[in-house]
Amino acid sequence: MDEIAGRIREGVLPPGTQLPTVRVLMKQHGVALATASRIYRELESIGLVVGETGRGTFVRDTSLPRGLGLEQHPV
Template identity: 45%
Template sequence: MSIDFLPDKPIYQQLMERISGDIIKGIVKPGDKLPSVRDYAVEAGVNANTMQRVYRELELVGITETKRGQGTFVTKDEIKLKELRKDMKETLIASFIHHAEGLGFSKQEMIESLQIRKGGE
């Protein structure tokens, strides 16, 4: 399962977002072991060094923890996972607003459209 990467964003960031998204969606659960760096690199179709960076960055922000000789695991820290969810939500909202404003939509138009969608459209 090779991944189609966007050309305008570093691959390691896209992989971090993918893993974070899988955690938020519950595909990967707190305490789950992630595939080895090599296995995930092969699965994603990237260099093992890129995958190693992804795992290192995820650990630096507290999303994962590496247990020597056992592998890399998703944190069980509920506060960290709630922060991850909140951060991803805010990033998506900021991106949406930026793109919509770039197309000339007012904040009021965006709010009205979101309220209509919430109502069951």
């Protein structure tokens, strides 16, 4: 989690970047599926990424308040 969070904060992964699926993350880093899922949940809880059902996990634009940008839901 720290590696991905650092890459987001450094701008290596800019806002809007789609992150690998949980299964790809699991294989890339040699972690269990539950661990890979937890990494994305924790990144989402600290506001660095947003998961969109059926689309994937994306880096948030942290300059926008939560509820705007990628995670905005249609009215």
